[in-house]
Amino acid sequence: MNLAYKDIRHHFGRFTLTAIGIGLLLMIVMGMGGIYRGLVEEATLLVDAIGADFWVVQNGTRGPFAEVSRVPSNLVHRVAAVPGVSNAREFVFHTIQREHRGKPMRMAVLGLSWPVDKGAWLPLLTGRPLAEGHFEMIADKTLGLSLNESIRLGQETYTVVGITNGMVGSGGDGLAFFTLSDAQAIQFDLPGETVRLERSARQARLVGMDWGATQPNLVDRAASQSSEIPSLGPPQISAVIASIAPGTDLRSVTSILSGWEDVSVHSRQDQIDLLLQGMVDKARRQLGLFSALLTIISAIIMALILYTLTLDKIHDIALLKLIGAPNKVILGLILQQGLVLGSLGYGLAYLIGQKLFPLFPRRVVLTDDDLVRLAFIVLGISVLASLLGIWKALRVTPNEALSG
């Protein structure tokens, strides 16, 4: 006769509620691990999806994700000319926050090197890649935009022609893909008054110089658009991404680029390491610490629950001892209940998590390895938590059966 099962059957309601409580607690532990995995996956998703072999960024920076990087757009031609480079593309990446349907919408803007790159590599749920050089965008579904919806960004209106799934930046913001020039237009969109003030300031600076006095036509040029003044124009792109030709040694290519004093070169793995160590590391440690604390709290709560359940049965345990039950029967009763409670809690955590985690604002990724690891931890907790109850039960004497 399985006494643990009989006791559970008799106190089914209480036991079920307890298991649900444990399950919710374990779901949070499970969720914490899933959030961490999600952070890692989101952080490296873009780098993996783009698939470039190396990234050329502003010298001394760890851009374009971990920090801001600005390089001239003509850098792409210099990189493409390096022996062993099969292709090089401009890369623009920045995050904006706009009001949309009365709610703030954060969007990671990514410029595709049109017309070479139309976004055909993106995992589209619906719609199509970019087909025009301007005013089209592909949005991730997390942005909440729908196909063919129009959205005004800066001076222009863009139409959503494709919806991707799971394309988010390292900060968890949904990605929106534009042509490079559109992404730049969004990035460098300045209010008209700012532009006018800057032109006036340029004119004033030039008038005060010898050049302005001797060459009045330069003053007229200074008052024109910034993009028409190459020497004064700001760097236009975030980075250059490039791939090497098959059979080429990556180190031989990057060693050439490392000699250029205006840029830094990061391999794909460097970029992933920068993202994980720089951006995710603190969050990872924080989540890890929180998960460890939650695991300890779960163990303590389970121990207290099992101890309380044991206290409720002290008289029954004394009675069992009185009629001749050996200690292993009592030990089995408590240990089995601990394991059933842990197993039920784990199962409930998994089932509830499956329904709940997709609703979280950031991705929660449950890997098989993490689930198996947590299962072993729960097994350990169940055994450890039972020890307190077992310790109490083993101290019960048959005499206590006579005390009422």
Add this chain to the structure above:
Amino acid sequence: MMMSDFAIETDGLTKVYGAGNTEVVAMREVSVGVRRGEIAALLGPSGAGKSTLLTAVGLINPPTSGRISIGGNLVMDGPRPQTNLTAFRLRHLGFVFQKSNLIPFLTALENVLVALELNNVGRRSGRKRAMELLDYLGVAERANNHPSMLSGGQQQRVAVARALANNPSVILADEPTAALDSHRGRQVMDLFRKVAHEQGAAVIVVTHDHRALDVFDTIYEMEDGVVRLSESR
């Protein structure tokens, strides 16, 4: 090893609680014997040492000195057990208390069955034996009810069935009728007599109920830790 025709026999049992100024002698040089098929009453006022004697012979409260033999085997020599007491209790002793002391999460049948299974009786034969006992004690129709669904008298009958499960040579009952009305109390006492005479067990009943003394073969009285044979039929 003591050899005699007693199912249970004590020799000079003494139990002392505390020491020095706080020393209390609960039981003093108690020597009694109860044969198989005999039902004995143990009477006495509160604090006389009845429960101390019962728990001592029940092997759950070791005496300070003296010896206890059950079925001809010496099981306690002073406070020292001469055998595995848990296993010995399981096979040779049955207990019935003032309150029925059934396990609340088991049905009547399971309460009897658990004693049998602890003694390694097979599930099928154990179930048959448990049902026979419940039937013998008139509660077979309540076999699948939990204790909370049974009356006090029915619970006490199930407790007796459990006490009988492993054919113990000794049944120890501590005021088994205290929680019952006089009619049901009488029924339980008659039941003990029936068990003693038909099952051949030695039954020792601690009781205050003087109305049912006619069921007993032997009556012991206890006062200040000393036992005196009052009546033997």
